[in-house]
Amino acid sequence: MSRVALIAGLALAATSLSGCIAAAVPIAAAAGVVKTQQDSHRKKQEKPAPALKPGQVYRTEDGQTVQVTGLTALPAPNGGPAAPATPAAPAPGSVPPEMQFLYGSGEASALSLQAYAALWTYIHNDLRFRRDKSQISSVVLTRDSTLTSPKFETCGKRPMAVVFDVDETVLLNLGFESDAARRGPGYDQGRWTRWEQTGADKVDAVPGAAETIAAIRGDGITVIFNSNRSASTAAFTAQALDNAGLGPVTIGDTLILRDDSAPGGKDERRWKIAERYCVVAMGGDQLGDFSDLFNAKDLPTSARRNTTGNTLIAPLWGHGWFILPNPVYGTGLKGGMDEVFSRDKQWADPAEAKP
Missing domain, CATH: 3.40.50.1000 (HAD superfamily/HAD-like)
Known part of the structure; x- marks a missing residue:
């Protein structure tokens, strides 16, 4: 049986059928703070840089204490959950x-x-x-x-x-x-x-x-x-x-x-x-x-x-x-938020609603 006949046959069959830490920063930002401190003491210490892990505490030159967290984005200003990052375009070499x-x-x-x-x-x-x-x-x-x-x-x-x-x-x-x-x-x-x-x-x-x-x-x-x-x-x-x-x-x-x-x-x-x-x-x-x-x-x-x-x-x-x-x-890939999603069907998570 030809493949197209088999496909058609199947189609027909289917139709019948908080703590005391002064500040907390994302791990990437903490890396910058610690690297600056390490660079200023490199000639004196000549030690390898410590591995940065979430939960570790470091002290800056001006006496402030920072803790490394696992955050990839800063929390929202109102204390709510971190705002999601804007999706970036696929990097060249990756498949969209x-x-x-x-x-x-x-x-x-x-x-x-x-x-x-x-x-x-x-x-x-x-x-x-x-x-x-x-x-x-x-x-x-x-x-x-x-x-x-x-x-x-x-x-x-x-x-x-x-x-x-x-x-x-x-x-x-x-x-x-x-x-x-x-x-x-x-x-x-x-x-x-x-x-x-x-x-x-x-x-x-x-x-x-x-x-x-x-x-x-x-x-x-x-x-x-x-x-x-x-x-x-x-x-x-x-x-x-x-x-x-x-x-x-x-x-x-x-x-x-x-x-x-x-x-x-x-x-x-x-x-x-x-x-x-x-x-x-x-x-x-x-x-x-x-x-x-x-x-x-x-x-x-x-x-x-x-x-x-x-x-x-x-x-x-x-x-x-x-x-x-x-x-x-193609021509089908267009439309703004209110065009693609009618206003009466748009939803916002109540858990993220502002007080």
């Missing part, structure tokens, strides 16, 4: 948590397998048994659609196709992101272009992607990749897809890329694809992989979230639109 999740965790792998199993079940079971396939509707929003009033066209005799984004939807950019982890935060377009040109052998397929894409093609359905990668590096992108077991592709036909002078949206390319094919499913890791309407500049963060579940868009998820996890980069 979001990369640990997407590229290293079993959880991310399981989510991807789940999405591809759902996609395959939808296409292979829900669509192929339609008696009149000419009445199947495209899942590409029409030009006059809005997020609150989505519209679709009936496909007629156009051949069926599934449209995928590339990066972190079908292709994991392991080489580029490992370099990003070593360097630390910050994106450089020139480095990304050089990656496109030289990193075709440092990629892997998203779990479930290669098997599902092969099965879709086996059902006689065309697979098309619609990516914001540069058209000037098309041959390298095609090679990367081949190396990950996702090819073959034909540039300009089944691999559609952004012209260097064009904006980053995908709708125009989607509409052109929909003129030739009946797009029965789409897969992506950003909402913009389904419609540019999600990325309108005047759309607040909370509204953007709500449109996915509180409008007529909601029934599309898992039934034509399939999204993959990506906490590493």
Whole structure:
């Protein structure tokens, strides 16, 4: 049994089923005090510095007594617990948590397998048994659609196709992101272009992607990749897809890329694809992989979230639109405190409340 069939089978089965010390300082600060005292007597004593341990007491040159504690931050001025330190950005050479999740965790792998199993079940079971396939509707929003009033066209005799984004939807950019982890935060377009040109052998397929894409093609359905990668590096992108077991592709036909002078949206390319094919499913890791309407500049963060579940868009998820996890980069990583957490749902620990 093929891996994708096994995944789909499992999916179907699951659906049927205080003291007298003058002062106390953090250990790092105490080290500074003791080191100053030791340096002033070094020529006289020439002894090794004592090891600093929590609980030990030392006397400074001016007669003050300090005790080393295990604190890593000074207590709050009101005597309450120490305020937590502001999380620092991951040091260059370490792997940020979001990369640990997407590229290293079993959880991310399981989510991807789940999405591809759902996609395959939808296409292979829900669509192929339609008696009149000419009445199947495209899942590409029409030009006059809005997020609150989505519209679709009936496909007629156009051949069926599934449209995928590339990066972190079908292709994991392991080489580029490992370099990003070593360097630390910050994106450089020139480095990304050089990656496109030289990193075709440092990629892997998203779990479930290669098997599902092969099965879709086996059902006689065309697979098309619609990516914001540069058209000037098309041959390298095609090679990367081949190396990950996702090819073959034909540039300009089944691999559609952004012209260097064009904006980053995908709708125009989607509409052109929909003129030739009946797009029965789409897969992506950003909402913009389904419609540019999600990325309108005047759309607040909370509204953007709500449109996915509180409008007529909601029934599309898992039934034509399939999204993959990506906490590493993209349009979804934004929003201030009151945007991400509504004020009526924010909580403060009563134990830390000021009197």
